[in-house]
Each structure stands twice: as C-alpha cells, then as structure tokens.
Amino acid sequence: MIGLVQRVGAWFFAVAEVVGGLTLFTGQVARAALRPRLDGVETWRNLYRVGVKSLPIVAITALFAGAITVLQVGSYVVKLRAYEVVGWGFGFSVFREIGPLLIGLMFSGRVGANNTAELGTMTVTEQVDALRALAIDPIDYLVMPRVLAMLVMMALLTVIGDVFAILGGVVTAWGLIGVDPYVFWNSFSEYVGLADFLNGLAKSTVFGLLIGLVSCGFGLGVRGGAPGVGRAVNASVVASAVGIFVVDYFMTYLLQ
Amino acid sequence: MIRVEGLCHAFEGVPVLRDVSLQVPTGGTLGLIGPGGAGKSLVLKAICGLLRPDSGRVWVGADEVTALGERALMAVRGRIGMIFQNYALFDALTVGENVAFPLMRLGTVPAEAVQARVAARLAQVHLPGIEHLLPSELSGGMKKRVCLARATIHAPPILLCDDPTAGLDPVTTGRIFTLLKALQADQGATVIIVSHEVAALAPICDRLVMLRGGAVVFDGPAAEGARAADPEVRAFVDQRPVFEVER
Structure with a gap:
C-alpha cells in the first residue's frame, strides 16, 4: 500500500514538474513575444522546414482522412438513402474535428519530434550555451522562429489539408457509394459554413502553438546526453498528443 | 580584470566548487589546470554567466556577473569570446x-x-x-x-578557452597555443585557458591556478608550481606520470 502511494506520489510530482517547467517556459516565450527580435534567416528556414516539407505527408493524411470518413458513413447512407446529407456530415466532421486533430497529430509526430531532437542535440553539445556565450538569447534566436513557424504553418496546412480531405471525400463518395459530386458539393456548401471552417482553423492554430511550445520546452530542457535526447523526444510527442486532445475538448466545448 | 571570490556550487548535494577565488589582471593570461572533474569548466561558465553559483561573486571588469539578470548579462557576454571543450559549432551552419x-x-x-x-x-x-x-x-x-x-x-577583450587542445596531437596543440598567444598579444585580451597540456600552456601564461576536488590548491607562476609542496601540483606542472609522485 505504501509502495503504491509512493509511486502515485512520484508520478504526481513528475507530472507537476513537467507542467510547471512548461508553464515557466511559456512565460519566457510570452515575454519575448512582447519585444520580438526575430532572426529573419532562421524564421524563413523554419517556415520552409516546418511548412513546405510537411506538405506531402499532410496532403496524404488529409486525402485518406476524407476518404475514410465517407467510407465509415457509406453503408448507413446507402441503407437510409440519405445521399443529400453526405456532404454536410463529411464537411462538419472533417472541418471541425478530424482535419485539425489528425493533422495536429501528424504535425506533432513529424515536426515536433524533429524539433525536440534538434534542440536537444544542440543543448547536450553545448551549442545553446555557445549561443548564450555569444550574447544571443536562445528564446529569441531558436524558440521564437520555431513557435511562429509552427503556429502559422499548422493553420496553413490545415487549410490545404481541408482541400485534400474534400477531394478524398468527393472521390470516395462518387466512386464507392454512388453520390454524385454535384449532390455532395450542394449538401456541403449549403450546410457547412464559414463558422465550421474557422472553428477548425482556430483549433489548428492553437495546436500549432502548443506543439511549438512543448517541443521547444522539452528540447531545451534535455539533460543526460544522447539517451536524454531520446527520452525528451518521446516525452514531447506524448505530451503534445495528450495536450492536443485536452485542448480540443475544451475548444470544442467553448466554440459550440 | 576578472575577479572570482569564494565561488561555491553543488550538483544535487555534491559539491563541485569549494570557495574558489582567483584574479586575472587586464591583459593577463591565466592557465587553469587540474584533474578531470575538478571544476575548471564550471569556473569558466560562472565567469561567462552560464552557471549561477550557489554562492560567491564574479566580476568581469566593473560588472558583477553573479548579480546580473539574463538581459544585463548579454552586454557582458558581448565582451567575451569563449571556446568550448566540445567545439559547440553550430551544426546547421557552414564554417x-x-x-x-x-x-x-x-x-x-x-x-x-x-x-x-x-x-x-x-x-x-x-x-x-x-x-x-x-x-x-x-x-x-x-x-x-x-x-x-x-x-x-x-x-573580444576577454577570451575564455575550455580545453582548446583536448585530444589533439602535439603539433596541433603547439599551433593552437601559439595562435592564442599571438591573438592575445594582438588584441591585448585578458585570457583564461583551461588545459591539461601544462608543458605547452605554462610558457604563454603569467600564472597557473590548479583546482582539485573543486578547490584551489595552487595559485602562482609555473616555476613555483614545479617547487610546490603538494606532490600532485608538482606532478601536474612537470607533466610527470602520477606513479612517480611520492605521497
């Protein structure tokens, strides 16, 4: 019994340490954001690396997410002959939920993990100390461009992902359950509004900010050499994924 | 001038710096020697403000580094050049x-x-x-x-070199120390060099400070080190293998 209490207590303190550390780190980033001193080259490099290089994987994910959504509802649509609501059901779920959520998780796995690994390696090889020794604030030079790039690109990639999801949905609805693209589009455009699109966009922007802060926080907090980098990458991906679901829950509730 | 007074620091309760004090006049060159884990790199990091010691004070010129916030430290670091033990070159950038x-x-x-x-x-x-x-x-x-x-x-008017010759052959080691001396003479910089290559280091330094177990055990010219009462100091300065040291 005492052992169980000790384990629960240790787990509680470990979680509190991570949450506390990330909160303090977020405060530092927020303070830096009040007097932004962005490095242009580093910002463009990150926008390219985070955005352009993620495009293929986001496009493929969104294409299949759209197709799978239609496939899931396909049998019910045929059974109920409710062809005219496919576009609405698809658009509502993809724009508001599936799109931002799946793209956020993919983004966290690809960009967030990569970012933690890069910053973690820089930390253990004293490159971050070298920056500070050169009178450069790592928050300004390393963190701000990355967080900004993730925030902006996550939103842009969600817009692009929505387009690919619609494409996947239309093609699947037409090819596998016989819904004419015109009927699909009519239902989609009639019932799915700007609010649904903006709802998803707001979520994805917050997810991008969350992934940026978590991945940078874990990267700069690495201790213990190469094994420490591995642990930080693992923890960063898990924390981002959990954070995405928790934030999604609250945003869904608030934006209803 | 660089002045370090009563520097103490511990990691998870284990003391790594014990009341370290040293001084380097403007334009002077100090050699910091001692066995691995003696705290030499930590002294350099404390001078640069990369390490916040548990107690003690560090001055770089008129600025008390240990009393400055991160923002104010940037101005001090702008006057310091630092060579890191593990290179710390930025991987993503070219030379x-x-x-x-x-x-x-x-x-x-x-x-x-x-x-x-x-x-x-x-x-x-x-x-x-x-x-x-x-x-x-x-x-x-x-x-x-x-x-x-x-x-x-x-x-920079101040140069901190953390083991700039670690793992290098004797020719390259000599070349690096010659370069350091030339740069010091050229720029009139105040220099602290951490190194185990005492034979090559001593000729370019005004003084040597030896740390052992986080404490200063010798502070003086290299010639005095060769005659020090402490056998390990003599062994270090003479570069004799430790089995020759009488205990």
Whole structure:
C-alpha cells in the first residue's frame, strides 16, 4: 500500500514538474513575444522546414482522412438513402474535428519530434550555451522562429489539408457509394459554413502553438546526453498528443 | 580584470566548487589546470554567466556577473569570446557562417566586410578557403581552430578557452597555443585557458591556478608550481606520470 502511494506520489510530482517547467517556459516565450527580435534567416528556414516539407505527408493524411470518413458513413447512407446529407456530415466532421486533430497529430509526430531532437542535440553539445556565450538569447534566436513557424504553418496546412480531405471525400463518395459530386458539393456548401471552417482553423492554430511550445520546452530542457535526447523526444510527442486532445475538448466545448 | 571570490556550487548535494577565488589582471593570461572533474569548466561558465553559483561573486571588469539578470548579462557576454571543450559549432551552419556569426549578430561590421574578415581570420588559424564546409566535415583539430576563429573574430577583450587542445596531437596543440598567444598579444585580451597540456600552456601564461576536488590548491607562476609542496601540483606542472609522485 505504501509502495503504491509512493509511486502515485512520484508520478504526481513528475507530472507537476513537467507542467510547471512548461508553464515557466511559456512565460519566457510570452515575454519575448512582447519585444520580438526575430532572426529573419532562421524564421524563413523554419517556415520552409516546418511548412513546405510537411506538405506531402499532410496532403496524404488529409486525402485518406476524407476518404475514410465517407467510407465509415457509406453503408448507413446507402441503407437510409440519405445521399443529400453526405456532404454536410463529411464537411462538419472533417472541418471541425478530424482535419485539425489528425493533422495536429501528424504535425506533432513529424515536426515536433524533429524539433525536440534538434534542440536537444544542440543543448547536450553545448551549442545553446555557445549561443548564450555569444550574447544571443536562445528564446529569441531558436524558440521564437520555431513557435511562429509552427503556429502559422499548422493553420496553413490545415487549410490545404481541408482541400485534400474534400477531394478524398468527393472521390470516395462518387466512386464507392454512388453520390454524385454535384449532390455532395450542394449538401456541403449549403450546410457547412464559414463558422465550421474557422472553428477548425482556430483549433489548428492553437495546436500549432502548443506543439511549438512543448517541443521547444522539452528540447531545451534535455539533460543526460544522447539517451536524454531520446527520452525528451518521446516525452514531447506524448505530451503534445495528450495536450492536443485536452485542448480540443475544451475548444470544442467553448466554440459550440 | 576578472575577479572570482569564494565561488561555491553543488550538483544535487555534491559539491563541485569549494570557495574558489582567483584574479586575472587586464591583459593577463591565466592557465587553469587540474584533474578531470575538478571544476575548471564550471569556473569558466560562472565567469561567462552560464552557471549561477550557489554562492560567491564574479566580476568581469566593473560588472558583477553573479548579480546580473539574463538581459544585463548579454552586454557582458558581448565582451567575451569563449571556446568550448566540445567545439559547440553550430551544426546547421557552414564554417563561414559559424565564424561570421558573432559579427552578424553584433552588427558592428558592415555586412559586405564580414566575408573578408572571416576569410582573413580563417587564414590566420591556418584554415584558408574552408568557409563552405560543414562542421561535420572537419577533423577535431580543424574544429578547434574554427572555434578559435569564431571566439576571436569580434576581437573580444576577454577570451575564455575550455580545453582548446583536448585530444589533439602535439603539433596541433603547439599551433593552437601559439595562435592564442599571438591573438592575445594582438588584441591585448585578458585570457583564461583551461588545459591539461601544462608543458605547452605554462610558457604563454603569467600564472597557473590548479583546482582539485573543486578547490584551489595552487595559485602562482609555473616555476613555483614545479617547487610546490603538494606532490600532485608538482606532478601536474612537470607533466610527470602520477606513479612517480611520492605521497
């Protein structure tokens, strides 16, 4: 019994340490954001690396997410002959939920993990100390461009992902359950509004900010050499994924 | 002048610096020696403000580093060049970009003059024409010399060198110490060099300070070290293997 209490207590303190550390780190980033001193080259490099290089994987994910959504509802649509609501059901779920959520998780796995690994390696090889020794604030030079790039690109990639999801949905609805693209589009455009699109966009922007802060926080907090980098990458991906679901829950509730 | 007074620090309860005090006059060169884990690198990091000691005070010129916040420390660090033990070159940047980095960030040299200055500094460390290479394409000795070029390109009045010759052959070691001496003479910088190569280090230093177990066990000219009462100090200064030391 005492052992169980000790384990629960240790787990509680470990979680509190991570949450506390990330909160303090977020405060530092927020303070830096009040007097932004962005490095242009580093910002463009990150926008390219985070955005352009993620495009293929986001496009493929969104294409299949759209197709799978239609496939899931396909049998019910045929059974109920409710062809005219496919576009609405698809658009509502993809724009508001599936799109931002799946793209956020993919983004966290690809960009967030990569970012933690890069910053973690820089930390253990004293490159971050070298920056500070050169009178450069790592928050300004390393963190701000990355967080900004993730925030902006996550939103842009969600817009692009929505387009690919619609494409996947239309093609699947037409090819596998016989819904004419015109009927699909009519239902989609009639019932799915700007609010649904903006709802998803707001979520994805917050997810991008969350992934940026978590991945940078874990990267700069690495201790213990190469094994420490591995642990930080693992923890960063898990924390981002959990954070995405928790934030999604609250945003869904608030934006209803 | 650099002044360190009563520096103490512990990691998870284990003391790593015990009441360390030392002083380097402006334009002077100090050699910091001692066995591995003695706390030499930590002293350099405390001087640069990269380590917040548990107690003790550090002055760089008129600035008390230990009393400054991170923002105020930036101004002090702008006057310091530091060579790291493990190179700490920026992997994502080329050699040219690494060396140009302090100049680009400080903005004290016009952008069009930076490349010429980088080329000249690389030639000075006997590495001409390697601006386009990445750090991963360099040998250990080349990386150390690139570090030296990066740390000195903005002519800082203070230079902190953490084991600039670790793992290098004797010829490259001699070349790096010669370069350091030349740069020190050229720029009139105040220099602290951490090294185990005492035979090569002693001739270019005004004084040696030896740390053992986080405490200062010797502070004086190299010649005095060779006659010190402590046998380990004598062994270090004479570079004799430890089995020859009478205990």
